[in-house]
Amino acid sequence: MTFLEKQTDPTTPMHWNGDMQADYFYSNGVAGDKFFKHLMKKDTFLASECPKCGVIFIPPRLYCEDCFCDIPDENWMEVKSQGIIRANTTAMIDAHGDPLEEPVIMALIDIDETDGAMLGRVKTEILDMDLCGLTVKAVLRPKNEREGTMKDILYYEPY
Amino acid sequence: MAKKIEGSPGYAPGTRVSTKDIVQKKISYSWWEPEVQYSWSMGQAMSKFIMGLKDGKILGRTCIKCDRVLVPPRMFCEYCYGPTDNWIELKDTGSIETYSISYLDSDARRIKDPILIGVISIDGASPQHGFMHYFGEMTKEEIHIGMKVKAVWKAPKDREGAITDIKYFKPLKGGGKK
Amino acid sequence: MNDVAVIGAGMTVFQRRLKETGKELSYLATKMALEEAGITKKDIDMVVMGSAPDAFDGIHQKGENLLDGAAGAGKPYVRVFNGGGTGVFAPIAGWWHVASGVADIALVVCEEKMGNCYPHPQTAFRHIWDPILDRPLAPNLVWLFAMEMNRYMTKYNIKKEDIARVAVKNKRNAVGHPCAQLPDEKITIEDVLNSEMMAWPVQRLDISPPSDGASALIFCSKDKVRQFTDDPVWVDGVGWNIDSTMWTNRDLSFPRYVANAARMAYKMAGIHNPRKEIDFAEPYDPFDYKELHHMEGLLLCNKGEAPILTREGVTERDGNMPMCPSGGLMGVGNPIAATMGQKICELYWQLAGKAGKRQIPTDPQVGVGQAWGDIMQMATVAVLRRG
Numbered sequence: 138m139t140f141l142e143k144q145t146d147p148t149t150p151m152h153w154n155g156d157m158q159a160d161y162f163y164s165n166g167v168a169g170d171k172f173f174k175h176l177m178k179k180d181t182f183l184a185s186e187c188p189k190c191g192v193i194f195i196p197p198r199l200y201c202e203d204c205f206c207d208i209p210d211e212n213w214m215e216v217k218s219q220g221i222i223r224a225n226t227t228a229m230i231d232a233h234g235d236p237l238e239e240p241v242i243m244a245l246i247d248i249d250e251t252d253g254a255m256l257g258r259v260k261t262e263i264l265d266m267d268l269c270g271l272t273v274k275a276v277l278r279p280k281n282e283r284e285g286t287m288k289d290i291l292y293y294e295p296y
Numbered sequence: 297m298a299k300k301i302e303g304s305p306g307y308a309p310g311t312r313v314s315t316k317d318i319v320q321k322k323i324s325y326s327w328w329e330p331e332v333q334y335s336w337s338m339g340q341a342m343s344k345f346i347m348g349l350k351d352g353k354i355l356g357r358t359c360i361k362c363d364r365v366l367v368p369p370r371m372f373c374e375y376c377y378g379p380t381d382n383w384i385e386l387k388d389t390g391s392i393e394t395y396s397i398s399y400l401d402s403d404a405r406r407i408k409d410p411i412l413i414g415v416i417s418i419d420g421a422s423p424q425h426g427f428m429h430y431f432g433e434m435t436k437e438e439i440h441i442g443m444k445v446k447a448v449w450k451a452p453k454d455r456e457g458a459i460t461d462i463k464y465f466k467p468l469k470g471g472g473k474k
Numbered sequence: 475m476n477d478v479a480v481i482g483a484g485m486t487v488f489q490r491r492l493k494e495t496g497k498e499l500s501y502l503a504t505k506m507a508l509e510e511a512g513i514t515k516k517d518i519d520m521v522v523m524g525s526a527p528d529a530f531d532g533i534h535q536k537g538e539n540l541l542d543g544a545a546g547a548g549k550p551y552v553r554v555f556n557g558g559g560t561g562v563f564a565p566i567a568g569w570w571h572v573a574s575g576v577a578d579i580a581l582v583v584c585e586e587k588m589g590n591c592y593p594h595p596q597t598a599f600r601h602i603w604d605p606i607l608d609r610p611l612a613p614n615l616v617w618l619f620a621m622e623m624n625r626y627m628t629k630y631n632i633k634k635e636d637i638a639r640v641a642v643k644n645k646r647n648a649v650g651h652p653c654a655q656l657p658d659e660k661i662t663i664e665d666v667l668n669s670e671m672m673a674w675p676v677q678r679l680d681i682s683p684p685s686d687g688a689s690a691l692i693f694c695s696k697d698k699v700r701q702f703t704d705d706p707v708w709v710d711g712v713g714w715n716i717d718s719t720m721w722t723n724r725d726l727s728f729p730r731y732v733a734n735a736a737r738m739a740y741k742m743a744g745i746h747n748p749r750k751e752i753d754f755a756e757p758y759d760p761f762d763y764k765e766l767h768h769m770e771g772l773l774l775c776n777k778g779e780a781p782i783l784t785r786e787g788v789t790e791r792d793g794n795m796p797m798c799p800s801g802g803l804m805g806v807g808n809p810i811a812a813t814m815g816q817k818i819c820e821l822y823w824q825l826a827g828k829a830g831k832r833q834i835p836t837d838p839q840v841g842v843g844q845a846w847g848d849i850m851q852m853a854t855v856a857v858l859r860r861g
Contacts, residue, residue: 153335155333156331160597162589164313170323174324200498200543207505287326302830305484305506310487310686312492342607397673397674398672400614413617429611
């Protein structure tokens with residue numbers, strides 16, 4: 138099917154501009170609430186271990202996605218907020234495409250004593266682009282400033 | 297978990313959160329304010345329709361095969377699925393197809409003075425062909441389905457090429473009473 | 475085409491806001507359905523997720539976000555979505571996974587978290603309107619339904635009190651539902667008629683509440699069903715249909731797309747006279763008038779007749795043609811896609827005789843469930859039968 142009328146005026150068609158404004162509240166969830174409330178008081182992380190397959194989840198979960206069973210309270214454990222970089226990248230531009238004042242290193246960090254990993258910012262003087270295998274620990278906000286979100290983890294640094 | 301009851305569902309899992317729980321920070325949560333901007337192409341038919349409004353005209357499009365006069369206009373007929381045929385200028389009058397008296401704004405916030413809103417079937421278009429708009433110069437007691445109405449336009453210098461170049465529809469003289 | 479049975483269902487509590495994440499809710503509903511069916515995750519061949527606009531949860535591509543809670547990890551998994559129609563469309567998709575023979579056991583999970591969207595879920599609804607013609611008028615979605623309700627009332631000369639009866643009936647029916655958000659044993663027609671005016675003719679108690687929640691359903695092929703039950707509930711027919719997007723060019727007094735979807739489902743189910751052959755229904759009731767509108771669309775009575783039958787008590791749980799014995803969206807809550815819990819899980823529970831306090835006393839054999847969505851244009855229908 139072709140339209141019978143040809144478009145000859147380059148100033149049309151026109152555009153209409155707008156946005157999709159809405160704000161969002163995300164409950165951290167039952168497992169997430171426990172994790173973040175712990176993080177507000179302590180400098181360690183919480184993890185949870187599946188009673189069937191033994192996988193240790195971090196961030197901790199209420200259930201095991203494979204065995205599809207509950208993870209009871211007694212299977213929750215405290216682990217150190219440190220780990221080894223599994224993968225990293227260095228961002229030179231921000232989300233709008235503008236250059237950053239200083240490059241930002243983001244890394245996926247395998248958390249010690251668990252089978253999981255956390256995404257976080259890394260601050261280091263090491264200029265190597267590949268930081269895999271580097272041991273890092275979390276630097277948290279001062280306790281009185283923590284709000285119970287991922288922002289409480291400021292960054293990770295080598296130790 | 298709630299205690300087991302007779303029948304299914306046998307229990308009702310889930311943890312209620314009240315506004316108080318949030319305000320008093322009894323639960324931890326995250327917050328996001330997305331900022332995304334869009335530019336929607338109006339396309340061929342809607343661009344011409346909107347430019348027509350800027351000129352103070354309501355434009356329709358004919359489908360000869362289906363014997364329809366389409367408002368809002370489109371370049372294809374969604375029923376016979378062929379291209380539409382001609383542009384046609386319609387009157388800026390019509391009748392109220394349906395309406396509501398709204399005490400809610402677009403975010404569901406309560407407002408004191410209600411908005412009169414509805415669908416106008418435009419004169420000269422096929423039956424029930426028209427668009428949504430506001431009503432004015434009538435009370436919520438006077439408004440009714442079938443009421444004859446006429447567009448009230450913004451002054452030409454204030455028009456920007458938008459559906460809001462029509463301010464609202466008012467009762468057509470002699471057609472405003474029940 | 476293979477015959478398809480339902481062998482388990484589950485749902486979470488429905489509330490304005492729940493602490494659980496969408497994944498956690500999906501897990502809780504799925505776990506209940508697995509328990510009822512007596513199976514585990516490894517027995518599931520394929521998973522269908524149903525969830526309405528991403529703009530409610532505020533997570534784009536939320537099907538992927540939800541999948542680990544929906545037993546989808548490592549499985550063939552797909553999300554389907556058609557707005558308010560999703561609550562019945564997701565089970566239709568689950569049905570065709572099994573009917574086609576590609577799966578023996580299919581799990582369907584539906585989830586919605588409307589409490590995430592601020593300041594109100596209406597803010598997300600704002601983005602479903604046409605950005606050029608409608609949005610500059612700053613519309614509220616309630617306007618749409620107010621305009622449709624007005625058209626329906628005016629065309630068939632229906633009194634508001636006859637519409638209010640639906641709200642009363644469904645909120646009372648919901649008293650027997652453990653997951654219900656707004657059950658009310660004592661509500662009266664006067665309460666509805668005296669409630670706050672939102673957008674005339676829609677008042678506060680004419681509307682179902684926005685909610686968080688999840689539901690789940692498990693389908694099984696005829697070949698395997700005897701392993702699980704001697705008294706299966708079958709899916710006999712499914713139908714879906716959508717009308718033109720140009721909603722200002724349609725007569726809103728009758729939902730012809732619902733009738734089209736119903737005819738498709740009835741034909742598949744071999745139903746020639748739905749009024750006689752169908753024992754009860756779960757028509758979609760996000761607003762009280764919608765139950766009436768959909769009863770007519772489902773061809774269960776004449777146009778304009780639903781309010782009269784409601785007044786006569788025909789649609790009560792112990793009437794000749796019970797409507798929304800679950801308590802519907804009006805009483806149990808309206809987490810869009812998760813209303814599969816009232817519309818299809820309830821059909822299963824009623825037909826299997828498992829509905830407890832909500833059980834229809836007349837031993838129903840055939841039920842029809844329906845959902846409705848988008849800009850008053852989408853209808854999804856399923857017919858379930860006992861034995």
